[in-house]
Amino acid sequence: MKIVRYSIDGSEHYGILGSDGNIQRLKCSPLEALHPSGHVDTLESVRVLSPFHRPRVFGLGYNYRAHSQEVGKSTPTLPVLFMKPSTTVIGPDAAIVYPPDGENIHFEGELTVIIGKEARHVSESDALRYVFGYTCGNDVSDRVLQRRESEYGCLLMGKGYDTFAPIGPVVETDIDPSNLHLITRVNGEVRQNGNTADLVYGVPALIAYLSKYMTLLPGDHIMTGTPAGVGPIKPGDTIEVEIEGIGVLRNRVIASVDAES
Incomplete structure (x- = not known):
């Protein structure tokens, strides 16, 4: 499973990236749970970020x-x-x-x-x-x-x-x-x-x-x-x-x- 953090329309999200380029948006951080929100984004429409914000x-x-x-x-x-x-x-x-x-x-x-x-x-x-x-x-x-x-x-x-x-x-x-x-x-x-x-x-x-x-x-x-x-x-x-x-x-x-x- 490939997890991606990304920004779209001024907000940041986590999602599960499929082989088709579609991203199943998650409800919360994947470190908490892998619960899809039901919203789908496309890789072409987002800006991919570092996996987590300012980690150790x-x-x-x-x-x-x-x-x-x-x-x-x-x-x-x-x-x-x-x-x-x-x-x-x-x-x-x-x-x-x-x-x-x-x-x-x-x-x-x-x-x-x-x-x-x-x-x-x-x-x-x-x-x-x-x-x-x-x-x-x-x-x-x-x-x-x-x-x-x-x-x-x-x-x-x-x-x-x-x-x-x-x-x-x-x-x-x-x-x-x-x-x-x-x-x-x-x-x-x-x-x-x-x-x-x-x-x-x-x-x-x-x-x-x-x-x-x-x-x-x-x-x-x-x-x-x-x-x-x-x-x-x-x-x-x-x-x-x-x-x-x-x-x-x-x-x-x-x-x-x-x-x-």
């Missing part, structure tokens, strides 16, 4: 072995976690704003997990019961600032610029996250070609680890890490993250002066 976002570093190798890091012995501010989240076709002082901004295509119910001290064997669904994500990163922060053992601003977490376009609720093909394109050229089977820590392990230390809440996002092939982007580029069974997340990069004008 957990990020993973070095969670694909090949990516660790390409950046000269050893395989981590525990999940390398950071958080992205909720204001980083944007939806499909929204603009990634290139920082005015940006020098080396990278894309990172990622499978993103959305938590469906409160989770604390969850075992790996039970972890997937707490998942609402999966979507595409792009962990946009300022490498210069990231490296400067990392020298002091922290990581926030290099990952935390507004618009640095495109998420979407839909949430797929019925999919196995352990073997999904992921492709990232820049201006139509394939830059990343990976599979979630290569994750160092898979989705169950990540949920179990996080819930050991903190309560995961409905709507929380876990960006599971990026395959090898990350690279720079610039204003004017179009980034596409495609994950089999989910869809394509597409965003264009613009200069900050364009965003302010």
